[in-house]
Amino acid sequence: xxxxxxxxxxxxxxxxxxxxxxxxxxxxxxxxxxxxxxxxxxxxxxxxxxxxxxxxxxxxxxxxxxxxxxxxxxxxxxxxxxxxxxxxxxxxxxxxxxxxxxxxxxxxxxxxxxxxxxxxxxxxxxxxxxxxxxxxxxxxxxxxxxxxxxxxxxxxxxxxxxxxxxxxxxxxxxxxxxxxxxxxxxxxxxxxxxxxxxxxxxxxxxxxxxxxxxxxxxxxxxxxxxxxxxxxxxxxxxxxxxxxxxxxxxxxxxxxxxxxxxxxxxxxxxxxxxxxxxxxxxxxxxxxxxxxxxxxxxxxxxxxxxxxxxxxxxxxxxxxxxxxxxxxxxxxxxxxxxxxxxxxxxxxxxxxxxxxxxxxxxxxxxxxxxxxxxxxxxxxxxxxxxxxxxxxxxxxxxxxxxxxxxxxxxxxxxxxxxxxxxxxxxxxxxxxxxxxxxxxxxxxxxxxxxxxxxxxxxxxxxxxxxxxxxxxxxxxxxxxxxxxxxxxxxxxxxxxxxxxxxxxxxxxxxxxxxxxxxxxxxxxxxxxxxxxxxxxxxxxxxxxxxxxxxxxxxxxxxxxxxxxxxxxxxxxxxxxxxxxxxxxxxxxxxxxxxxxxxxxxxxxxxxxxxxxxxxxxxxxxxxxxxxxxxxxxxxxxxxxxxxxxxxxxxxxxxxxxxxxxxxxxxxxxxxxxxxxxxxxxxxxxxxxxxxxxxxxxxxxxxxxxxxxxxxxxxxxxxxxxxxxxxxxxxxxxxxxxxxxxxxxxxxxxxxxxxxxxxxxxxxxxxxxxxxxxxxxxxxxxxxxxxxxxxxxxxxxxxxxxxxxxxxxxxxxxxxxxxxxxxxxxxxxxxxxxxxxxxxxxxxxxxxxxxxxxxxxxxxxxxxxxxxxxxxxxxxxxxxxxxxxxxxxxxxxxxxxxxxxxxxxxxxxxxxxxxxxxxxxxxxxxxxxxxxxx
Ligand SMILES: Nc1ncnc2c1ncn2[C@@H]1O[C@H](COP(=O)(O)OP(=O)(O)OP(=O)(O)O)[C@@H](O)[C@H]1O
Numbered sequence: 052x053x054x055x056x057x058x059x060x061x062x063x064x065x066x067x068x069x070x071x072x073x074x075x076x077x078x079x080x081x082x083x084x085x086x087x088x089x090x091x092x093x094x095x096x097x098x099x100x101x102x103x104x105x106x107x108x109x110x111x112x113x114x115x116x117x118x119x120x121x122x123x124x125x126x127x128x129x130x131x132x133x134x135x136x137x138x139x140x141x142x143x144x145x146x147x148x149x150x151x152x153x154x155x156x157x158x159x160x161x162x163x164x165x166x167x168x169x170x171x172x173x174x175x176x177x178x179x180x181x182x183x184x185x186x187x188x189x190x191x192x193x194x195x196x197x198x199x200x201x202x203x204x205x206x207x208x209x210x211x212x213x214x215x216x217x218x219x220x221x222x223x224x225x226x227x228x229x230x231x232x233x234x235x236x237x238x239x240x241x242x243x244x245x246x247x248x249x250x251x252x253x254x255x256x257x258x259x260x261x262x263x264x265x266x267x268x269x270x271x272x273x274x275x276x277x278x279x280x281x282x283x284x285x286x287x288x289x290x291x292x293x294x295x296x297x298x299x300x301x302x303x304x305x306x307x308x309x310x311x312x313x314x315x316x317x318x319x320x321x322x323x324x325x326x327x328x329x330x331x332x333x334x335x336x337x338x339x340x341x342x343x344x345x346x347x348x349x350x351x352x353x354x355x356x357x358x359x360x361x362x363x364x365x366x367x368x369x370x371x372x373x374x375x376x377x378x379x380x381x382x383x384x385x386x387x388x389x390x391x392x393x394x395x396x397x398x399x400x401x402x403x404x405x406x407x408x409x410x411x412x413x414x415x416x417x418x419x420x421x422x423x424x425x426x427x428x429x430x431x432x433x434x435x436x437x438x439x440x441x442x443x444x445x446x447x448x449x450x451x452x453x454x455x456x457x458x459x460x461x462x463x464x465x466x467x468x469x470x471x472x473x474x475x476x477x478x479x480x481x482x483x484x485x486x487x488x489x490x491x492x493x494x495x496x497x498x499x500x501x502x503x504x505x506x507x508x509x510x511x512x513x514x515x516x517x518x519x520x521x522x523x524x525x526x527x528x529x530x531x532x533x534x535x536x537x538x539x540x541x542x543x544x545x546x547x548x549x550x551x552x553x554x555x556x557x558x559x560x561x562x563x564x565x566x567x568x569x570x571x572x573x574x575x576x577x578x579x580x581x582x583x584x585x586x587x588x589x590x591x592x593x594x595x596x597x598x599x600x601x602x603x604x605x606x607x608x609x610x611x612x613x614x615x616x617x618x619x620x621x622x623x624x625x626x627x628x629x630x631x632x633x634x635x636x637x638x639x640x641x642x643x644x645x646x647x648x649x650x651x652x653x654x655x656x657x658x659x660x661x662x663x664x665x666x667x668x669x670x671x672x673x674x675x676x677x678x679x680x681x682x683x684x685x686x687x688x689x690x691x692x693x694x695x696x697x698x699x700x701x702x703x704x705x706x707x708x709x710x711x712x713x714x715x716x717x718x719x720x721x722x723x724x725x726x727x728x729x730x731x732x733x734x735x736x737x738x739x740x741x742x743x744x745x746x747x748x749x750x751x752x753x754x755x756x757x758x759x760x761x762x763x764x765x766x767x768x769x770x771x772x773x774x775x776x777x778x779x780x781x782x783x784x785x786x787x788x789x790x791x792x793x794x795x796x797x798x799x800x801x802x803x804x805x806x807x808x809x810x811x812x813x814x815x816x817x818x819x820x821x822x823x824x825x826x827x828x829x830x831x832x833x834x835x836x837x838x839x840x841x842x843x844x845x846x847x848x849x850x851x852x853x854x855x856x857x858x859x860x861x862x863x864x865x866x867x868x869x870x871x872x873x874x875x876x877x878x879x880x881x882x883x884x885x886x887x888x889x890x891x892x893x894x895x896x897x898x899x900x901x902x903x904x905x906x907x908x909x910x911x912x913x914x915x916x917x918x919x920x921x922x923x924x925x926x927x928x929x930x931x932x933x934x935x936x937x938x939x940x941x942x943x944x945x946x947x948x949x950x951x952x953x954x955x956x957x958x959x960x961x962x963x964x965x966x967x968x969x970x971x972x973x974x975x976x977x978x979x980x981x982x983x984x
Contacts, residue, residue, distance in 0.1 A: 127465040128435060129216040130494055131232050131472040132193060134185060135257040136221035183477040185485055191215050195486055198479040210486065214494030216470075221477060225264050229274045232470050237275055239468065240376060240394045241282050247395040247462045251428065251492060252474035253484035254401030255362040261474055262370075262398040263351065272372055272396055276343040279374065295334035295375045296343055298350040301454050302368035303420030309454040314350035314370070327457045334375065347372070357417070362401075367417045369424060369455050370398040397459070399425065402484070427453040429491040431463040432471065436494055439465065 186194050192213030217231045236246035248271060250258035264270025283292055298314040299322060311322035316333045323330045337343040355367040374394045402425040430449040438446040450456035450463050462469040473492055475485040490496065 127468055128439060129232070129468075129470045130214070130436075130492060131217050131219065131228070131470065132212075132215045132493075133219040133223065133228065133257065133261060133472055133474045134187070134193070134221045135474060135476045137183060137477055182479055184479050184482040185475060185477050187218055187220050188213070190217055193218055193489075195482070195489060197482055197486075201482065208498050210489070211497040212489045212493040212495065213497065219472075225261070225268055225270050225274065228261060228472065229271060229278075232472060233271050233275055234278070236394065236468060236470055237278055237282075240374075240392050241279070241286075243376070243378065243392045244468065245393040245395075246468040246470070247397065247459065249397040249399060249459075249469065249471050250474060251399050251425070251432075251471060252401055252488055253476065253481070254359065254365055256401060256474035256476050256481075256484075258398055258401055258474050259364075259366055261472060262396060263347070272347060273344060275394070275396070276337075276347075276374070277340050279376075280340045280343075293377045294337050294343075295373075295377065296337045296346050297332050297334040297373045297375070298347065298370070299329065299332055300354055300368035300370050301424075301458075302355055303417060305416060309420070309424075311454065312353075312368075314353045315346055320353070324454055324458075327460050329458065332373075334373075337374075366398060366400045367421070369400055371455075371458070372396040372398075395459070395462075397455075399428065399455075401425070402488075424453050424455055427456050428463075429488075431456050432492050435463055435465055436492075440494075 182198075184196055184198060186196070188194055188211065192211060192215065195210045195212065197209070219228055219231070233248060236248060240246055248262075250262050252258050260268075260270060262270050263272055279294060283294075296315070299311050300314055301309055301311050304310045309324075311324050311329055311332075313320040313322055313331065313333050315335050316331075322332055335342075335346055337346065350370075350372075354370055356364050357367050359365045372395070374396075376392045376394070378391070400421040402422050427449055430447075430452075434447040434449060438444060446464060448464070450460045456463055461467045471492065473488060475481070475488060477485075
């Protein structure tokens with residue numbers, strides 16, 4: 052103490068002391084100082100000595116409360132997660148090596164023995180079974196990873212679930228679960244607060260194991276009962292509390308509805324359910340743990356269970372265990388009355404998938420019920436979780452959908468405390484069930500997209516250049532089967548090439564540029580496609596070319612057939628015209644022959660008119676001949692079509708020339724009879740015939756007669772070529788030749804085809820033809836003689852005008868010349884002169900003085916006349932000329948007439964008073980007499 056006092060003694064006083072005038076101020080006494088007043092003597096020392104030390108030890112001893120997890124679960128609902136250990140884990144751990152000489156008892160043992168013999172297999176099994184889909188992150192969160200198979204098939208992702216009150220790993224014990232989960236609720240229960248514990252999870256995940264456990268490893272219920280009676284005994288100071296136990300189950304009645312059964316009741320254990328209250332439930336008071344455990348044991352025996360593929364003793368009902376605590380006294384400590392509390396422990400039936408459970412029939416109905424109940428419970432739970440997160444949102448109520456949720460309405464609405472434990476299986480095959488449960492009941496969920504890159508890359512690779520090309524090719528591909536086949540072949544080749552290139556390429560090396568091989572492949576592919584397409588096009592073009600050739604051949608054949616048809620039609624037309632032409636020409640021909648003098652003019656008019664008709668035929672025939680010559684020489688040679696009928700110009704020389712030329716060329720070839728009108732200009736005619744006679748006789752098969760004075764080309768339809776008998780007629784020899792009128796008629800009427808063919812084959816004229824031609828020539832000659840006499844009667848203008856009206860241009864000159872002959876029309880129809888004896892002098896220049904000796908005419912037989920009249924009643928071409936002739940003849944003054952010299956034919960015919968020649972006078976007399984004019 053002395054040392055201490057010495058150490059606390061103040062320092063020695065200084066030599067000088069300062070005294071303060073003001074009274075000494077005392078500082079406010081501190082509590083510390085006030086509490087224990089030290090003695091004044093020791094005040095100074097005490098002041099310096101009592102400085103408090105810093106309470107560092109106290110500060111360090113203070114325990115700072117640990118920060119709770121961010122996602123704290125509300126008090127009314129706590130969610131726990133328990134992971135069931137993997138089966139392989141237990142198998143591997145329980146596997147014991149057996150001696151090799153032991154015969155395996157069953158297949159499983161046999162497999163085990165195999166595994167033992169082959170440790171690699173065991174390792175593989177271990178590796179395979181050890182792979183879990185769920186891993187524990189921390190006591191409050193887990194990560195769920197999809198298995199590899201599901202990652203490839205669909206777009207799966209790693210999920211992180213958090214916000215749990217606690218996550219029990221696979222190796223946790225039942226006591227851990229009780230401590231963390233049940234004890235808080237039990238304390239409140241003992242204080243009179245109700246609470247509920249529920250186990251939720253798929254089938255076989257350990258719900259029943261967690262809730263009830265086993266004899267060796269008891270679960271929540273046994274432990275809780277034990278703790279209840281333990282605590283009740285410890286709190287001896289408290290009121291007397293009574294506990295009652297009730298157990299019932301909710302199951303489906305053949306799938307039609309929900310039923311509740313009392314598991315502690317008697318035989319009629321069915322309960323009546325009204326909304327959320329269950330009537331008739333038996334509560335059994337429990338005094339001690341043994342009674343409680345026996346009751347629970349009895350209830351478990353009554354509970355509906357079944358064996359499924361997922362669980363050998365699967366719960367088929369929702370089991371509810373109620374422990375009600377009743378209190379009849381006051382608490383000594385709080386002096387408050389205890390209310391009844393209810394602790395509810397629920398073992399739900401696990402949701403199960405049909406494929407995994409293999410349920411059928413009644414089991415399947417139970418499964419549907421269980422799944423529906425689980426779904427409704429999960430919806431209610433989800434709604435409560437969302438409601439607790441955000442209370443602004445209203446609570447969605449789903450509890451009405453099942454009896455269980457209706458019974459647990461207060462808990463599912465958050466009015467009472469509830470602790471939920473989720474049991475999950477950690478195997479890969481249980482991923483879907485686990486994921487479904489966690490999505491439904493976990494407080495929070497995060498989705499990691501770490502494993503989403505691979506599917507994206509695969510998709511990109513799949514849709515790389517091939518798909519677009521296929522589409523394009525499909526759209527642009529032609530529909531021909533050949534093209535499709537080629538396309539398929541190329542497609543397979545290219546796909547193989549691409550596949551090989553893809554194999555060669557390193558898929559991991561993403562940095563390596565793959566555009567070059569792709570572009571190269573694209574170019575090659577396009578090249579192959581275009582090449583094959585061009586081949587196909589070439590083949591198609593070839594086919595079309597062949598088709599075109601065939602079509603051209605058909606066109607040629609059709610053209611030939613068309614030509615033939617046209618020729619046939621032309622032949623028919625010409626036949627028709629030929630049939631028409633004789634009908635028209637028929638009446639005039641015999642008259643021209645018979646009426647030697649009187650009908651000379653008319654004859655020429657008829658001939659001229661014939662030319663009009665036949666001229667048309669000429670054109671057609673010419674064309675026809677041309678066509679037939681082109682078509683073939685054979686057809687033309689056999690053709691019965693009449694040949695050209697030519698009109699001869701006034702100029703006789705031209706006429707003869709044309710006739711010669713035509714005769715030399717055509718008549719030798721063509722069998723068709725020719726018809727020529729001949730000018731009767733004597734001078735020209737004689738000249739021309741002289742010239743012709745020098746050439747033709749050699750060709751003509753029939754020797755012509757002596758041509759003394761003149762040659763006349765006969766106008767006959769039946770004769771046609773140069774071989775026809777152009778007879779030079781001596782008028783003297785022809786005198787007395789009988790008329791060939793009948794023959795002419797026959798020829799004319801029978802002309803058409805047979806005669807033509809006959810003439811064609813035999814160019815030699817028949818005697819009848821010769822006769823007719825002779826008569827005709829005679830008549831023409833007589834006409835020539837008569838013309839000079841008659842022409843004087845009419846003025847030239849009038850004649851020309853008439854010619855213009857009646858005849859075509861080519862024949863007008865002829866008719867003009869013949870107009871000089873005034874012949875009565877009536878004479879045509881009266882008995883005609885058969886023949887006329889004419890004298891044709893050699894020198895045509897001096898026609899004057901010629902005399903035509905007209906023999907006594909013979910009346911034509913009546914029969915012939917009648918026949919002719921009957922056959923040819925119509926004479927369309929004659930009336931105009933006949934009338935004129937009649938007029939002229941009527942005006943003739945035969946007695947006073949004086950023969951007109953022939954030399955005036957080419958000159959002016961103005962004088963009517965010119966003297967007639969003797970021959971003409973005689974002729975006129977004969978005419979008048981015979982015709983009875
Ligand atoms: N944590 C665990 N540790 C050891 N074994 C367990 C565990 N959880 C469950 N088991 C075993 O798994 C099997 C199935 O468990 P349990 O019957 O509890 O599943 P469940 O979820 O109730 O199925 P269900 O819904 O079909 O009734 C039981 O044999 C049980 O012993």
